[in-house]
Amino acid sequence: MTAIVAVPSREADARMPVRPAIPVTLWGLVxxxxxxxxVLHFGMPRSFGSIAVAVGVGVGACLLAVLAMMRKAMGRGVADVPAVLPFVLASVLVGALLGWLALGRVNSAAEALSTTPVSAWGLEVEGDMAEGGRGWWGRARVLDESGGKVGAVWLSSPTxxxxxxxxxxxxxxxPNGDDEWGVSSRMQGLAGTVSVVHVTAVREVGGSLGAVLRMRQTVLASFSPDESDGAAVLAGSVCGDRAPIRSRGLDDAFATCGVSHLVAVSGGHLAILAGTLAALLGKTRLGPGVRGSLALGVIALFIVFCGAPASAVRAGIMSCVSFGGSLVGRRSHALSSTCAAALAMxxxxxxxxxxxxFLLSVASVVGICLFGSYVSHELDVLTRMPRHPGRGQPALVHTLGRLRSNICDALGVSLVAQLFTLPLTCPAFGEVSLIAPLANLVLAPLFACLVSLGLAAAALTPLSALQFPVLAAAEGVSQAFCVVLCALARLPLACLPMEASAAPMLAILCAASAALYGVWPTPRKRILLRGAAALAGGSVALLLGLCLLQPARxxxxxxxxxxxxxxxxxxxxxxxxTGPxxxxxQALARQGIIHLDAIVLTHLHDDHVGGVDDLVGRVGCNRVLVAGGVTDQIPEDLSASITKLSGHAAEEISYGDTIRAGSFSLRVVSPTEPVDGSENADSLELALTYEHNGNGLSALLTGDxxxxxxxxxxxxGDVGDIDFLKVGHHGSELSLTSEEAAALDPEVSVASAGEGNKYxxxxxxxxxxxxxxxxxxxxTKDVGTVTVRPGARGPVVSSERTSGGSAAALVSGL
Structure with missing residues (x-):
């Protein structure tokens, strides 16, 4: 019997990307x-030291032997399992040994710094510092008297x-604690935090490195980054100084649009610079090796010029690996180069x-190398229009077809990069940018133009007359970039709050990737259309559920x-x-909230208004409400955040006013006169009531x-017997008296306070x-978020976690 095999058309064969080979270095890298x-996260007992060293020496010899055997397996994909398994095992053991040694260095540095005064050490600032709520933050190397490196720390400075x-x-x-921040710092090689009280001496770096950094300061001064959004983005894109972007509040727009990687000096910048250098050096008679070496030298200077950010250093190492491979006669293979460079690092x-x-860079590049061309091909098949019969295609149709193909390529790369980084970004940032693929498509051309013009303006800094028109053009393009960026960030649902654990997301991603790689199906337009329709329908249903089906609570x-x-x-x-x-x-994301009808700021203390700025671009909001008399006292930065969040200035509410939220009614019962919002006594107190379908709830929300x-x-008589009390001023000794507690007679009372707070x-x-x-x-410091729902026989209360072995459902129908 002859088997009948469906053979795709020649056009489909020509366009269908070949399944990429997976280099063995990828498995070793992972x-x-x-x-x-x-090891860096959980630690390793010191008694394991001698065992780890012995294993490391043995594994090192085994690794060399395995690498020799792998030469024949390179390019065979995942077929050589017997060869891959020993390599992976050796990699695990080597990684554990290196992690143990690195952990020991961090602990030794912390011990040394804890036993001697900070004034005994020298601190070398690594990279640009970022402005935070309490001054400036950055990384610094700790050096001893002889200039030897002792370790690395976070550096906090008032200037x-x-x-x-x-x-x-x-x-x-x-030193680092055992909390999430401390563990994260330890894993990055930071022994703790040095808080500067008084700077006694500052010595600028000398030599050629110092000359490059001084040139950088001159270029930054010529860009005037504090004068406009366009100048700030130009300074961040060309010189790597992102402080002006943060100070002007543009970092929220970059995060919302999922394009923060554009302004971080990385592979995109180096590609633009390398392309320009290739065009210039291509006109010379220099050999390929000399041209490549010169290009790498200029790229290295550019990385130093930008302050040597980690993203640029990684991209530079990958460029060196790729160039080294070409010098020894190997064809360029992006995935192999990436894995080799990352493995070396x-x-x-x-x-x-x-x-x-580092993890985001590796994940995105690996994903693009494996599936970027395939997803782009799927989009091409999905959007391909049927050809009309005829001898030839008009020039316009041909041009539009090329444009569509290029758009599919760009969207495919952006989608794959975003999907492969979701297990990292969602737990870290608690959000996912829905506008990111479109934003990358629209902003990338503008960004390439502004970087090219910005590099030219930087090179012309000593010649101010020649620099002026180029810099003006660069700032014009950069300002257009900012206008488009902010417009995209303001679109409804541009960014969706999303709280998820890394482990299940990573497991789902790996399973889906393995299935797709193993099958590698030929895309069919009909199937893709059905899948797209199902995805769109599911997304609409999810959004409708989040927007319309919130339970009363x-x-x-x-x-x-x-x-x-x-x-x-x-x-x-x-x-x-809005918390501090x-x-x-992140808390709203866990509640599935993507839009707020109103935000009420009870008063102007930071622990009640500090989260307003972080909500910009993440959650939609119709209006922000404050007590009567407060609008004129709102600080400038908070006022700007309120305007960004709601589209207009804050509104005032007064004694007796009522706010509606579905069947909930929130009536202002204090203060009775205008206030300035600066004192606890100025706090808005809201009497809450709910009545619907036989369920009821009464409460008092007190602020401070x-x-x-x-x-x-x-x-x-504004309030009396209630079901639920939000305890005033976090449960201070002055919150209420025993007589007031008896008069209110709440079935449940909840205070909001932080674990280990100093008060x-x-x-x-x-x-x-x-x-x-x-x-x-x-x-909340004991049981996490507390939820109170209306009930037929009283409030139904549950908590995020248990305390002292009690059940999560703490009160039911009181």
Whole structure:
């Protein structure tokens, strides 16, 4: 019997990308990264040291033998399992040994810094410092008296210290803790944080390196990055100084659009520079080796000129590996070059396995090399229009076809890069940019133009008359880039909050990738259309569910030492206060909130308004409300964030005003007169009620108001017996009296406070007063986010986690 095989058309065969070979170095790279991360994260007992050293010596010899055997297996994909397995095993053991040695260096540096004063060390600033809420932050190398490196630390300074400068100072050293920040710092090779109290001496770097950095400062001064958004983006793109971008608030727009990688000096910049150099050197009579060496030298100078950011260093190493391969007569293979460069970096510096930027670079490039051409081909098949019969195609049709093909290529690369980095970005940032593929497609040409013009303007800095027109053109293109960027960032649902664990996302990604690689099916337009329709339908259903089907509830969100209370019902949601920082956007993501009808800021303390800026571009908002008299007192930076978030300035609400959120009603019961929002007593107090389908709930949301304000509300009759109390001022000793607790008689009381806070919140006096009134007392620092739902027989309460072995469902139908 003759088998009948469906043969695709010649055109499909010609366009269908070949399944790429997987180099054995990819498996070794993954094994080493996982092993190094595991040891740096969880640690390894010192008693394992002698065993690890002995294993490392043996594994090193085995690794050389395995590498020799792998020469024949290169290019055979995944077929040689017997050869790949020993290589992976050896990589795991080597990674564990390197991780153990790196862990020992971090611990030794922390011990040395903890036992001697900071003034005894020299601190060499690595890269540009970033402005934070309490000054400037950056990395620094710690050097001893002889100039030897002791370790690396985070450096916190009240003033900005320039890249490459050597600093002597009086300060405090704090070693890493066991919290998430401390573990992350340790995995990056940082022993802790040095907080500068007083700088005693600053010495700029000398020699040729110092000359390059001084030239950089001259170029930055000529760009005037603080004068406009376009100049700030130009300075960040050409000189690698991103501080002006952050100070002007543009980093939120970059994150929302998923294009932060554009402004980070990396492979894209080096590709533009290399292309320009190739065009110039191609007109000379120099040989390929000399031209390549000159190009690499210029690229190295450019990396130093930009402050040697890690992303640029990685891209430069990969360029060197690719060029080295061409010198020995090997054909360029992007995936092999990437894996070889990344493997070398992980072997030489195990701390890169703990750096998010390194992992993002490797994940995106590996994904693009494996599946970029295939996904681009799928998009090409999906968007291909049937040809009309005829001898030839008009020139316009041909041009549009080429444009469509180029768009498919760009979208395919962007989609694959975003998918392969999701297991890293979602846990780290708690969001996913839906606009990213379109933003990359639209902004990439503008970005290439502004970088090219910016590099030319930088080169012409000594010749101001010649630089002026080029710089003006560069700033014009950069300003257009910013206009488009901000317009895209303001689109509805440009960025979707998304909280997910890395492990399940990584497992799903690996399983899907393995299935696609193994099958490598020929794309069929009909099947792709059905898949696209199913995906679109599922996305619409999910968004409708998030927007319209929110259950009626009040959530005291766990945002640390601050307040943020979500009131949601059906298609409406109101947020009362925003907490101190970015934790509020992550908490809203876990609640599935993508749009807020209103944000109420009870008063102007940072722990209640600090999260406003982080919500910009992440959650939609119709309006921001404050107490009467407060609008004129709002700080300039907060006012700007409010305008970005809601599209207009804050609005005032006064005593007796009511806010609606579905079947919830929130009535202002304090203050009764205009206030300036600067004191706890100025806090808006809201009496909440809910009645629907036999379910009810009454509550008092207090902000930071204390016993005097709450007592006045009781005396006026604005509030009485309630089901639920959001405890005032995080449960301080002045929150309320025993008499007030008895008068309110809440079935459940919830305080919002951060673990280990310096104020001791909640205080024993407050807890005793409420428990004395037979109220169940909960605190977010103990049980996480607390959710209160209306019930037929009283509030139904649950918490994010348990405390003291109690059940998560703490109160039901009280």
């Amino acid at each position: 094994a080493i990264i996982l092993a190094e991360r595991a 900005r210290l320039e890249c490459g400068s050597m600093v002597s100072c009086v300060g405090r050293f704090k 992980a072997l030489l510096d195990p701390y890169v396995s703990g750096q998010l930027g 009040v959530c005291v969100l766990d945002v640390g030492q601050g307040d943020a209370i979500l009131v949601a019902d059906g298609s409406t949601a109101v947020l009362v206060d 920082d970015e934790k509020v956007s 108001a204390e016993r005097d304000e709450t007592g006045a509300c009781l005396a006026r 001791g919140h909640p205080r024993e006096e407050c807890v005793d007063a409420l428990e004395g009134a037979d109220s169940v007392f909960l605190c």
